[in-house]
Amino acid sequence: MKKKELVSLGLIALALGFLLAFTYRTANRVERTVPYDRAHELTLELKALAKERADLEAQARDLRAKLAKAKQGYSEAQLALEAEVKEAAALAGAVPLEGPGVRVVVDNPPGTAGGTIFAVRDEDLLKIVNELRAAGAEAISINGQRLVSTSEIRTAGSFINVNLQRITPPYEILAIGDSAALKAALEVKGGIVETLRDWGVRIQVEARQQVKVPALSKPLRFDYARAVETGGKS
Amino acid sequence: MWWGIVLVILGLVVGIALGLNLPLVIPQAYGKYLGVAVLAALDSVFGGMRASLEGRFDNAIFLSGFFVNACLAAGLVFLGDRLGVELYTAAIVAFGVRLFQNLAIIRRHFLGRKK
Known part of the structure; x- marks a missing residue:
């Protein structure tokens, strides 16, 4: 009877020590691991950020397309200007025809x-x-x-x-x-x-x-004449 | 009696060493069940101490109470979580109150003044 009690005491002491140490370890891991709620929160945040990122990427794509279009417009304008300059040069006699x-x-x-x-x-x-x-x-x-x-x-x-x-x-x-x-x-x-x-x-x-x-041998130039500004201030 | 104290200290030391060195790790989500189980075990131990001081110690009740209480406490809290009921708080309060009551009775026994 006495022996039985001793065995049970030892067994319980062992179990208690084990449980205490194990809980201590688990509790002290709090700082190192992410609590369940926090994980949930972070998951939500991650989802929100992923969505935001996707939105921003779409926006970037859109802007890039716009930029490309603007560049295209710019080069078209440049081509038009060049054509105009060429035509003006032909009219002024600056190029052979x-x-x-x-x-x-x-x-x-x-x-x-x-x-x-x-x-x-x-x-x-x-x-x-x-x-x-x-x-x-x-x-x-x-x-x-x-x-x-x-x-x-x-x-x-x-x-x-x-x-x-x-x-x-x-x-x-x-x-x-x-x-x-x-x-x-x-x-x-x-x-x-x-x-x-x-x-x-x-x-x-x-x-x-x-x-x-042939073209004009000496380029045409005006020393006195100035173009009258049109569409500017009166 | 001396053998008992030696055995208890030896068991505690071996248990703590085991708990600290076991390569097993419990996920944080289950940490609170473990906490409740520990609380229940402590309650059983103090209950056992009080019973022995009162002279009505029963080995079978002590042994079964220790393990069954711990397992039941953890299991009930787990069940409460599944059902959306915060049984954790209830378990903490219940075991806490019992623990302090037992401690108070043990203290009185040692002071030699029975109620």
Whole structure:
């Protein structure tokens, strides 16, 4: 009886010690492990954050697409600007041009040096250019001198100046435009070609599929003229 | 009597050593059941002490009370959690009150003044 009690006492002491130590260990792990409620809370937070992250990613994708679109618009605008600059340069004579047109070669009558009254004069060239322009010529050059808005054709001494450059016969006039119309305008009955031929000037007009008009040798520039601001303050 | 004290101390030391060194780890979620079980075991031990001091110690009741109380306490709290009832608090209060009562009675016995 006494022995039995001793055994039970020892057994219970062992069990109690074990339980106490084990609980102590478990309780002291609180700081190192996550309590159940906290885990639940963190799970919810994680879910919320994942959703937020997904939202933000979608937003980023959207913004990236918008950015790409904006960039595309920008490059399109740049292309348009470049095209406009090119066109303006062509109109101003800054670039060589080519297209269908006519080639007119004018030379002094045979046996006459420059200076006789039968020689080709600036007025003759002006009249030819005038006719060509009236017939719709888009670009004209005389002996490699491109005719632009500031170009002059005038006699200086015994020579003719174009763009302040001295040119000598034979005069080769190149014009881009409707070649048939240009040719017809020059060769009309009683027109400039017939008149000049009557004077004995050698003149040939030929329509060409491809005429190349050079660029202005010196770039066009204005020292005094300024564009009037439009659409700005009055 | 001396053998008993030696046996109790030896059992406690071996039990604590076992508990501290066992590579087994209980998940934190079950920590509170363990706590209730410990409380029940302590209550049984103090109950046993009080009974022996009162001279009506029964080995079978002591031994069965220790284990069954611990298991029942933990089991009831577990069941309460499954049912959504906070039996944990009830168990803590019940065992706590009994524990302090037993301690008070033991103290009085040692002071030699019976109620």
